[in-house]
Amino acid sequence: MSMAKHKKPSSQTTKETKDDHKGLVFDASFHQNQTNIPQEFIWPDHERPCPDPPPLLHVPCIDLNSFLSGDPQSVSKATDLVKQACLDHGFFLVVNHGIDSSLLKLAHETMDFFFGMSLEEKLRIGRNVGEHCGYASSFTNRFSSKLPWKETLSFRYCAESSNIVQSYFLNALGEEFNKFGKVYQDYCEAMSNLSLKVMELLGTSLGVGPKHFREFYEGNDSIMRLNYYPPCQKPDLTLGTGPHCDPTSLTILHQDDVQGLEVFVNEKWHAVPPNPDAFVVNIGDTFMALSNGIYKSCLHRATVNSRKPRKSLAFFLCPKTDKIVSPPKELITFDNPRLFPDFTWLNLLEFTQKHYRADMKTLDAFVTWLSLRHQQGQC
Numbered sequence: 329m330s331m332a333k334h335k336k337p338s339s340q341t342t343k344e345t346k347d348d349h350k351g352l353v354f355d356a357s358f359h360q361n362q363t364n365i366p367q368e369f370i371w372p373d374h375e376r377p378c379p380d381p382p383p384l385l386h387v388p389c390i391d392l393n394s395f396l397s398g399d400p401q402s403v404s405k406a407t408d409l410v411k412q413a414c415l416d417h418g419f420f421l422v423v424n425h426g427i428d429s430s431l432l433k434l435a436h437e438t439m440d441f442f443f444g445m446s447l448e449e450k451l452r453i454g455r456n457v458g459e460h461c462g463y464a465s466s467f468t469n470r471f472s473s474k475l476p477w478k479e480t481l482s483f484r485y486c487a488e489s490s491n492i493v494q495s496y497f498l499n500a501l502g503e504e505f506n507k508f509g510k511v512y513q514d515y516c517e518a519m520s521n522l523s524l525k526v527m528e529l530l531g532t533s534l535g536v537g538p539k540h541f542r543e544f545y546e547g548n549d550s551i552m553r554l555n556y557y558p559p560c561q562k563p564d565l566t567l568g569t570g571p572h573c574d575p576t577s578l579t580i581l582h583q584d585d586v587q588g589l590e591v592f593v594n595e596k597w598h599a600v601p602p603n604p605d606a607f608v609v610n611i612g613d614t615f616m617a618l619s620n621g622i623y624k625s626c627l628h629r630a631t632v633n634s635r636k637p638r639k640s641l642a643f644f645l646c647p648k649t650d651k652i653v654s655p656p657k658e659l660i661t662f663d664n665p666r667l668f669p670d671f672t673w674l675n676l677l678e679f680t681q682k683h684y685r686a687d688m689k690t691l692d693a694f695v696t697w698l699s700l701r702h703q704q705g706q707c
């Protein structure tokens with residue numbers, strides 16, 4: 329494999345959709361069988377998947393139940409493991425997390441049902457440009473090149489609004505989707521609770537104590553996303569999800585049994601294999617800012633294959649929209665001065681949905697955009 333294949337992808341702002349590709353429609357049931365894939369899905373040579381199997385990333389496995397037991401030795405072990413991972417690349421696994429396996433099974437089965445529907449049925453809940461909720465078929469209505477080979481269904485979860493998920497599906501799709509909404513209402517509530525426990529772990533590992541970040545996120549206004557990556561007959565030319573850092577705070581991902589998640593560490597891509605008993609957790613840009621840059625938001629992507637679809641459940645933890653993202657004073661020192669200005673998640677969400685395609689430099693680009701808005705008196 330040439331070193332050029334491992335070159336870090338370049339960053340650039342991607343403009344919104346233009347009229348010349350509005351006719352493109354990605355129908356997974358059709359395109360997954362085609363040997364000639366549309367040009368819009370073909371990625372530049374240096375960003376395409378590696379032809380050789382990538383090495384496995386060492387991702388520490390954190391026993392969350394042991395950490396929460398309060399046993400000093402268990403707490404020390406867990407915090408040491410998570411701190412090293414978050415200093416290095418921001419990815420770790422959690423096991424003994426307390427999430428019922430039957431809920432996980434039902435969430436995956438319900439996802440299978442939705443993505444098995446016809447494109448016409450799925451578009452009943454289509455995602456509009458500039459919004460972050462709804463069904464998206466490869467973002468063909470937003471971007472004109474380097475399209476991801478995937479379908480997604482995203483929806484809002486708010487810890488302070490009861491039944492918000494269930495109501496969303498009921499209002500958008502009707503009574504027959506009430507059970508569907510209930511499954512993901514329960515799943516989001518479980519993920520929210522799990523996220524708060526992980527925040528106790530992160531706060532302890534950063535030396536600000538277990539309560540600081542937990543309390544910051546208790547009223548979280550988060551995003552749930554179902555990802556479906558259909559087979560592709562030319563998987564060496566495209567990507568399921570392009571290289572990016574998550575702009576949100578924390579991602580809690582449950583994969584199915586098909587490998588595809590890759591993380592860019594030490595100038596090359598590494599695989600994170602599926603583990604049905606574990607959640608993959610990674611730091612996002614918002615928490616990187618909240619930790620004053622101490623913990624890293626790492627570049628990652630998803631590949632596809634020609635044989636099997638790949639599915640994943642992603643819960644993106646976000647603070648309440650009016651919360652000011654500002655690091656605790658303990659994390660601002662002479663050796664580690666303040667790196668990012670104060671901002672709200674609502675500002676960053678608007679930036680990623682209307683002005684910028686998330687990549688490895690989203691936070692830097694956002695800070696520049698925010699500064700210009702302040703100068704123009706728009707904030």
